[in-house]
Amino acid sequence: MVASGSIALNKEQKQILITSAASRMSGLEADVFDRQLQELLTLLPDLRDRLLSLSPAILVELAADTAGVALKLIQLREWFPAANLGMLLARRPTLLTAAEWGGVAAARDKLHAMFPEGGVDDLVTRQPLLLVEDVDELVGELERLLPGVDMRLMLARNPGIVTELQRGPGALGPGAEFMAGPAGPRHGGPAQGGPGGRGGQAGGAGGGYRLSPGSDLGLGGVDWL
Numbered sequence: 001m002v003a004s005g006s007i008a009l010n011k012e013q014k015q016i017l018i019t020s021a022a023s024r025m026s027g028l029e030a031d032v033f034d035r036q037l038q039e040l041l042t043l044l045p046d047l048r049d050r051l052l053s054l055s056p057a058i059l060v061e062l063a064a065d066t067a068g069v070a071l072k073l074i075q076l077r078e079w080f081p082a083a084n085l086g087m088l089l090a091r092r093p094t095l096l097t098a099a100e101w102g103g104v105a106a107a108r109d110k111l112h113a114m115f116p117e118g119g120v121d122d123l124v125t126r127q128p129l130l131l132v133e134d135v136d137e138l139v140g141e142l143e144r145l146l147p148g149v150d151m152r153l154m155l156a157r158n159p160g161i162v163t164e165l166q167r168g169p170g171a172l173g174p175g176a177e178f179m180a181g182p183a184g185p186r187h188g189g190p191a192q193g194g195p196g197g198r199g200g201q202a203g204g205a206g207g208g209y210r211l212s213p214g215s216d217l218g219l220g221g222v223d224w225l
Helices: 011-026 030-043 045-053 056-064 066-079 085-091 104-114 120-126 135-145 151-157 159-164 176-183
Strands: 165-167 209-211
Touching: 011 030, 011 045, 011 056, 030 045, 030 056, 030 066, 045 085, 056 066, 066 085, 066 104, 085 120, 104 120, 104 135, 120 159, 135 151, 151 159
Parallel strands: none
Antiparallel strands: 165 209
């Protein structure tokens, strides 16, 4: 007999577990939820490859209102006509949730003010986290941590730098919200690393951001507060 702990599930089996958990959480009949899920995946085909990293709670919220998701896709296309929405939302599907959607328009306006010459659509495609975090605060903290560096230029060239930051007890790295769900680090849940780890260190001056100790930026003299 093979010990249950040694049984490895393949990708399809794992997806079945995730969607089954979401179906039970929704309170709907399995066939009804499955229809809603298929409607969602028709709207967001790139999301199919992210099912394993989505928490059931996020999946339930998005599948429960596919008409609302469709309207948000239309709005995103109007706001970011040149963006690759499939890629953007595959990287951050939670952008369509109630917790994050409300801040997208304001973030768009700030980014357009910061980059009047254009390029915002490509920027958010590469790093949709810029539509969630306070851009002004991010830039201010980057300038504090890396004095003398043109942060506007750095963001344009490498928007992924925002994932090299940590704020308070939680990390801003990609994917933190997916398996963690509403109680995870991106939603005010427990910090990665626990109270005694690096994630539990107090923030420095300013907004409490700091560069992740694992950063591969290769910049000397960084303030690791």
